[in-house]
Amino acid sequence: MASLIQIDRIQDYTGQEVRIEGWVYHKTHKGKLLFLLIRDGYGFVQCVAFKNDLPEELFQKILKIPQESSVVITGVVREDKRAPGIPGGFEIGITGFEVVHQSIDDYPVALKEHGVDFVLDHRHLWIRMPSQWAILRIRATVIQAIREWLDNNGFINMDTPILTPAACEGTTTLFETQYFDEGKAYLAQSGQLYNEANIFAFKKVYCFGPTFRAEKSKTRRHLTEFWMVEPEIAFCDLDQLMDIEEQFVTYIVKKVLIERKAELRSLNRDVAILEQIEPPFPRISYDQAVEILKEIYESNEDKDNRELLKFDWGMDFGSPHETALTEKFSKPVFVYGYPTQVKAFYMEPWQGRPEVSKSVDLLAPEGYGEIIGGSERISNPDLLLDRIRQHGLPENAFKWYLDLRKYGSVPHSGFGLGVERTVAWICGLHHIRETIPYPRTIKRIYP
């Protein structure tokens, strides 16, 4: 029997008779000539049947097969530039055709444009389409790259709890659940505080898991459930943190470029932009960013846009500001030294400038905005206690967190990278919802 192959390795089998197990994605025929586009989970390949070369019964069987039917096809691999597919350029001349299950003929997801509501209601079927398949393959590679780089650079994975007793940062709205007789528990929005404990045992750690935000955000950059990797490093200041972040992000992009080129191409992503991602990334201070935004504001002629771009020192960037700022750069750009008042309570103040924090965000180019938020953490126990009190946080809940500054406190830093925003940027997508298999948004929990 012909050997079973994966479509992504098809170029290794030119001239050989092979077998593929997969599903019929598309069928078209022109009299005696018939084309099937078959997907097997690893790729998409065109299979060709010519009536005169096959028994009549077999040709009719292929002709009648509905979209999405599961099949086992035997045939000879040949190179042909005309052949569509991912990777494409190869096709299989059918010699054998076996139906595993004949799909019923009302498959709802047609090969055409669909509305947002429709495709999200059919997400369980939508993921079979080439664009969604490619995006989710790239997502898996991004996740693999994240773990690889961290594991190979002295970090150890420490899972932090998802059920937590209180708001970690006391800012965002959390999902709430009853925890037996212990009162309310909340779904984690960050593992950072636990990681700050972990570094005192393991030096460099990361947690990687789902994160939950119950905010009623309704934009193309938001999900209520998303994945975040949070590295945390002992003996690390803000500059060293930026060094780590740029190495990390560069590795992720390079890995995708090497292993998922066919997928990027199928998404029509301009890879030239990604290929130039190399350290160092530009580093600008918040103060400089404010100056740049003022210039952009002054030179903007469109009155409506102009109002959205209005900005004063002390504000946090809105989406229009991030977009305008990053359009000035072709690489991801660091913005450091945000005003203390717009950032979380645990961030180390700038020396001699307490109104500024040792914080840094990494903004992706092409208007994709913040993919990383990070900072150097407060290492002085008295200052940390002051901040907890100023923010009206429950002191008791932070007792353990304050302990960390009492026993061997060191300068330390960390950051969180949002997986979905990173994937959206690498893939060049309009909306974050396509970067996760089953997106959870404020109005959607099906399927």
Added chain:
RNA sequence: UCCUCGGUAGCUCAAUGGUAGAGCGGGCGGCUGUUAACCGCUAGGUUGUAGGUUCGAGUCCUACCCGAGGAGCCA
């Protein structure tokens, strides 16, 4: 929470207040290189819901439901 837009065939969309239509998808037939092929035939509808105006409402009015985009907040 606020602002804007939308809801008509399985899907994408048309239809000046006057007989609800096209393309795709489905079914049947034709064609040896299709790339969401093309050509012919065919089936397919409680126009989001409830009320109102009118001789007559997909269209105008009111309320509601559902969804999307954006703002705020954030990764």
